Amino acid sequence: MRDPYEILGLARDAGNAEVKAAYRRLAKRLHPDAQSEGNAARQQARFQEVTAAYNQLKDDAARRRFEAERRAAAGASRMSAFEETMPRGAGDHPASEDIFSELFEGIRSAGKRVFRARGDDQTYRLTVSFLEAANGARKRVRLTGGRMLEVNVPAGIDDGQQVRLREQGGDGHGGAPAGDAIVTIAVDPHPHFRREDRDIHLTLPVSLSEAVLGARVDTPTISGPVSLSVPAGSNTGTKLRLKGRGIAAEGSPAGDQYVTLALVLPDAPDEALRDFAATWTGGAKHNPRKDFSDF
Secondary structure, eight states: OOOHHHHHTOOTTOOHHHHHHHHHHHHHHHOGGGSOGGGHHHHHHHHHHHHHHHHHHSSHHHHHHHHHHHHHHHHHHHHHHHHHHSOTTGGGSHHHHHHHHHHHHHHHHHHHHHTOBOOOOEEEEEEEOHHHHHHOEEEEEEOTTSOEEEEEEOTTOOTTOEEEETTOSSOOBTTOOOOOEEEEEEEOOOSSEEEETTEEEEEEEEOHHHHHHOEEEEEOOTTOOEEEEEOTTOOTTOEEEETTOSOOOTTSOOOOEEEEEEEOOOSSOOHHHHHHHHHOHHHHHOOTTGGGTTO
16 A cells, blocks of 8 residues: 555645645545546545545554554565575574574564554543632542542632643553543532632622611632621622632732622511601602613
C-alpha cells in the first residue's frame, strides 16, 4: 500500500487537524455521488484509498499503530534480503547462529521502542456544590475499573474548568508513563449566591423598620455570616459592598460581595401598620412611579 501521507498529500509532521482537513477536501472531490458515470469506478477506488489512508492517520493512536506496522514490515523486508544473501548451508555454521541471534535481538529491541507509548488521557465529570467550588474541597471520583481517587478541588474553580490528575489515565505501553485523568468540574447553582468572575452577588430581604430606621443585620457570605450595616432610608435595589468577601482564587486578590436590598413586608400586615399607612401624610405626596409619566 502507498504511504498514507503521500495519498493525502501531507508531510510526516502534519498535525491531526491537517489530516482531517486534507481528508475532507479529497473526500468531497472524490465522493462517488459527485462523479460522472464513466469516471465513477476509478474515482471510487481512489475514494476508498483516501479513506483507508485517513483511518491510518486520523488520531495519535492510529498513527502509533501505523508506524509500528511500517517498521515491522521494514524489519521483515531487511530480514528477507539478509537471508537471500546468505550462502546455502551457512545456517549450520556457528557464525551464522551468532549473526541470527544478534539480528533477532535487534528486532526485539526495535519492537520495544516502537510500542513504547504514553497511555491515553481519560475524561471524567465531577459535580460540586457552589460553596465547595468557591472555598475549595477534597472530593472523590470513581475512575475506570472502579478505583476511587481523591481530587483536590481548588478554591475559586469555575463551572467547566478542569483538574488534571497526572498519570491516572490509561496504562502506558512498553514502560512509558500512563496518561492523565482529566476531571471537568460541574458547579451546582446556589439558591441565593450568584457569581460574576470573582465577585459574589446576593439579594438580601430587609424589613420595613430596618430599611426606614437603619439596622445591623446578619448577612450570609461564602465564608460565613457577617454583620452588615443597612443605612437608614434604604430602599429595594440599594446595593452595598462587602470588600474582599468574594472569590479568593489562587494567585489573584479576592473579589467583593455585593448585597442588593429587597424590602419585604409581612405576609399579613397587622392593624398598626395598616393604620400608619392610611394616616401617613407623606405617603400621599410620594409618587414612586414618577419616572413612568412619559408612558
